[in-house]
Amino acid sequence: MSQKYAKSIIIASGAAVLGVIGAAGMYLIEQYRRDKMRNVFAKDLARLEKEMTKLKLEVQQLQSERQSKRSNRLKKSDKQIAVKANSILSATTDDYLSASNFDSSDLEFFDLSDDDTVSLVDSNASALETLLKDLDQKLDLGNVADVEEALQRLEDLCLEYPNNPDLLYRIGKAHHKVADASNNPDFIRERLTKGIEACKSALNVAPEHAEVHKWYAVLIGSRTNFVPIQEKLNEGRLFKFHVDKAVSINPDDYSLHYMLGRFSYDVAGLKWYEKKVAAAFFGEPPNATYEEACAHFLEAERLAKFDWKDNRLMIAKCKIALNEYGEAIQWLEKAKTSRTTSLDEKIDVEIEDLIKKYEKYR
Template sequence: MEGSKIPWLAFCAGVGTGYTLGVVTYRWLRLQGESRLSTSLANSVQALTTEVSRLRQTLSEAGTQLLQARRTSVTSRRTENAAKREAAGESEREEDDDEYFEAQSEESQEEKLELSSGSEQLAEFLKEADVLLHEAISNEEKCGTVLIELRQKVKEYPNHEGVLWRAGTICHHQSAFHKQHSNTELELELLQEGVQYTQQALDVNESCWQAHKWFAILTGATVLHKGIQERIAGGFEFKEHIDRAIQLKADEPNSYHLLGRWQFEVAGLSWLERKAASALFASPPSSTYEEALDSFNKAEELKPKGWKSNLLWIAKCHLKLQAQDVAVEWLIKAWHLENSTPEDHEVTTELQKLLSQFSPDTLS
């Protein structure tokens, strides 16, 4: 908020009053104007200070209430589910990280449990669904078909984590196509539906890394349509779930890519955005472009071929770190990869802009 600027009083000598009287009148008017300006500015500064203080208090209270409400809701649902399992004679899983980091095949322990906990028919469906989910990323018609099938499976198996997180995943894929078509209403509806599915999956099993990853992705996309308070709170929630996903599955490249995106965005926060975060939380988020680059490099190490988006973000980190020549190398690598997902088309557009600025010969 800027203080109102009071226009200076203009000197106007009356006709026939004489030169001396005109000068005296001008000086008197100027002093009066300066006095009123000083008083007005002082009042404006005082009002601004009061307003900032009030706004800071309001943001702090609202942010705390928002985050607390989310956590209370999650805790309440998990407690209810734990009570149900205990009543049925099922012991609740201990949250011991070592249990999930023992040497195994590429299929995680929780995924094996997931497939064995349902019928053989369901297990076969989940295997087929994984193939279809991959194909649906670039096929809108198939994406819609898979969405219908997984919605039906959710009705049949409302407490099966594998069905639930996959339903959340297909909601995200379908929302991407609506985003391409600029249908914001349907995009947001699907994102919110996906958030519900992945939250239910976490209620069933907090140690499901896929549910943590997709909950973070869907929540992060959803809060982009919200106000500043929810976006800041959503950023904290995003980071919390991505960290947990990495803790549970340390060799999953997408989680490191998502962590890098969060770190990159936080490193580029403006002064005003940092102040807003400080007003909402005692410890505002902090990160650096070096940390973001480390995460993107880790993702590239785990998935070294054909990842257009990750190559772009590696290049963007190098640009921020003033390593233009290295950045151009990564931009060129990304440019020569084919588009295979809706996101790749957005990436290509950004690559074209950056290459036209830093390496125009590549586009000729």
């Protein structure tokens, strides 16, 4: 996985944690706006329903066209076989030899045994796996145009492989990537909603799929910027549930440990009144410690195969919160020397400020 891929996880998990936890304090001030925001949300749902109806019609039309094209391709590919077995394409009987010309050995050649069927299934699975590897390159490293192209290909593949969770969660991931590159709130909300719906469909057929749970959580986290305050808190439970589920299935995913680290770090830093408000919606006050947060970030550091500046900064911040300033300055130095991209400017400023503040603990 690349640092660019990790950046998208950071943005999404940051949006989830800050949106969900920060909402607790904001709720006291903005409660009177709830009814108005609920009306806006209702309008969004109505617009979404209209879009989904339109999308359903488009998919049905596309499926019909694709089935027609696929039928034509099958007719061409089966032409040679049909020369010996006119029963395969009865519509063109006059063009081919009668099946009565075959002896018993000819007929045995066309017998499809169970082994042949298994071999065909394995071949299809292998072909799909190869396609997904190419599409993952576009999703992880490509620009918006590449991601949109990959998204279209994934949607086409869903017609051949309906209800395939590996396709559906990637559709959710693609919608998130496209939304992340936009500054248009309506467009972002629309793409996040489509991504969430794709992941929901995937969960229905693969409830133990780690990537499905992860990207569902990522999309839910990003959507917290576009829902009312009360819903932010409710979705916080959903976010945490799916991250926990994903990491229980795949404990070696560094991005999941980072997401849990961010959640734990911000929960540990909640003020008493924020916990009191959040408790009204979580059922009980969310609890976490800086030790727990640090453990998740350290596990992410161990599992990541690259120098992760953001993660090292978070380890340093945990150490500062635990009054372990000597170790904090060491992690700040590691973060400072990690590879820098143009997206790291704010992080670099924060690292420099913290180094100056805790310089004496070297």
